[in-house]
Amino acid sequence: MNYSFEYIDIILLAMIAGFIFLRLRGILGKRTGFEGKAPSQFEKTLNNINLKKKVIIKENFDDAAQKEFINGAKIAYETIITDFSDNDNKIVASKTLLSKKIHDQFEEALKERSKRGHYAEITFIGVNSAKIKEHKRINQILNVTVEFVSEVITCIKDKDKKIISGDPEKIKKIYDTWVFSRDTRSNNPNWQLVDTLT
Secondary structure (H helix, E strand, O other), X not given: OHHHHHHHHHHHHHHHHHHHHHHHHHHHOOOOOOOOOOOHHHHHHHHHHHHHHHHHHHXXXXXXXXXXXXXXXXXXXXXXXXXXXXXXXXXXXXHHHEOHHHHHHHHHHHHHHHHOOOEEEEEEEEEEEEEEEEEEEEOOEEEEXXXXXXXXXXXXXXXXXXXXXXXXXXXXXXXXXXXXXXEOOOOOOOOEEEEEOO
């Protein structure tokens, strides 16, 4: 009689254990072989999402991006202006800041100046203001038009150092409107001067 009670106890305990196991399996799930390893299709989708986020960030020309751009534009402006004061009449420092079109125009102007035996003396005082007039995107190309107000001391001299134009002791205020451009798909953060509207 005692043996039959023991068997019943064992059967009941086994049923309870089985019930608990099934409940835990329903709640926790079972191993499928993918733990710690994402399916390749999921990885591709995740990578595409991350790439889209990067593109959005790169293309977002918000207030912070505009502020950073203006700081760089001021440096580029000064570099390009002072590059014309070299006695060798060659574009050196600002070459990478110019589009081919603008570079060729500047080179032509320098050649003409050199033929006449003239050279420029430029002392850059500073940029009084630099404001974004407009910015627009054409496909993936972002163009930004900037209005500069600056002060320089400039004059043109001949080979005998005789002043042809300008005044080496007078500060002159200059107003320029320049257009900078960059491809938003490029990893190169640099902008190029693509047009001068003054």
